[in-house]
Amino acid sequence: MTILVTGATGTIGGQVVVHLAEAxxxxxxxxxxxxxxxxxxxxxxxxxxxxxPDSVGPALEGATALHLISLAGDDYRPxxxxxxxxxxxxxxxxxxxxxxxxxxxxxxxxxxxEASGLDWTHVRPAVEYMANRLQWADAVRRDGVVRDGFVARxxxxxxxxxxxxxxxxxxxxAGHAGRTYAPTGPExxxxxxxxxxxxxxxxxxxxxxxxxxxxxxxxxxxxxLEPSAVDFVVSYEAAPPAAASTVTSVVADVTxxxxxxxxxWVAEHADAFGG
Numbered sequence: 001m002t003i004l005v006t007g008a009t010g011t012i013g014g015q016v017v018v019h020l021a022e023a024x025x026x027x028x029x030x031x032x033x034x035x036x037x038x039x040x041x042x043x044x045x046x047x048x049x050x051x052x053p054d055s056v057g058p059a060l061e062g063a064t065a066l067h068l069i070s071l072a073g074d075d076y077r078p079x080x081x082x083x084x085x086x087x088x089x090x091x092x093x094x095x096x097x098x099x100x101x102x103x104x105x106x107x108x109x110x111x112x113x114e115a116s117g118l119d120w121t122h123v124r125p126a127v128e129y130m131a132n133r134l135q136w137a138d139a140v141r142r143d144g145v146v147r148d149g150f151v152a153r154x155x156x157x158x159x160x161x162x163x164x165x166x167x168x169x170x171x172x173x174a175g176h177a178g179r180t181y182a183p184t185g186p187e188x189x190x191x192x193x194x195x196x197x198x199x200x201x202x203x204x205x206x207x208x209x210x211x212x213x214x215x216x217x218x219x220x221x222x223x224x225l226e227p228s229a230v231d232f233v234v235s236y237e238a239a240p241p242a243a244a245s246t247v248t249s250v251v252a253d254v255t256x257x258x259x260x261x262x263x264x265w266v267a268e269h270a271d272a273f274g275g
Contacts, residue, residue, distance in 0.1 A: 007069035015164025060092035070109035126243035149216035156184035202275025
């Protein structure tokens with residue numbers, strides 16, 4: 001069965017593609033910029049934009065499963081065209097859909113999928129992706145001093161490859177319809193812990209200097225995030241839900257193997273930190 005993966009060049013979508021391709025499944029990767037896609041050999045790369053459902057229709061032809069993201073573009077706007085995309089998927093013969101969601105605003109995509117009558121699985125991590133720590137890489141390589149906020153907040157951060165594995169399993173194996181999964185890593189750690197682990201694994205000591213909430217807000221705005229997105233990030237960091245620090249067994253339950261630790265992740269990305 002051909003599986004269409006949207007957001008195929010993103011942090012999680014790229015991992016879904018890798019897992020599916022390694023397992024031998026025919027994969028079609030949807031991206032707005034096909035020429036920039038760096039995906040495994042044998043993956044069919046097609047152009048499409050979720051904000052323009054008419055551009056997605058051709059990519060759905062012959063697909064029997066779909067991984068759908070709930071954001072419309074680089075500015076992190078929630079997807080508003082999910083009903084049209086899901087309807088087109090049903091017409092094309094798609095039988096199974098996984099949906100990656102984050103904020104409550106993105107749940108409109110989940111509701112559209114649930115109303116479709118197709119088999120669906122929601123994957124909704126309530127934790128950070130370990131890949132977010134790559135934001136520290138330049139500073140670690142430069143002088144080993146990182147600036148960040150909310151450094152004592154605990155998070156059961158998850159390896160992006162484990163999220164990809166959960167999604168790939170739900171797309172290709174029975175028993176996951178109607179389920180909502182919240183994958184996490186094996187432990188809840190602080191950003192202070194993360195800095196220490198990076199230093200230990202790479203042999204490059206890392207000092208983490210905490211910045212204020214106002215400075216966090218200013219940095220996010222400088223990165224180009226919309227004020228509404230900045231408000232969400234800051235409010236979440238200041239008062240995270242209990243789920244953010246709660247370890248689940250989802251990765252092991254779904255994939256049959258334990259989740260990777262942050263130490264594992266750093267070892268895989270040591271070169272990025274100059275290790």
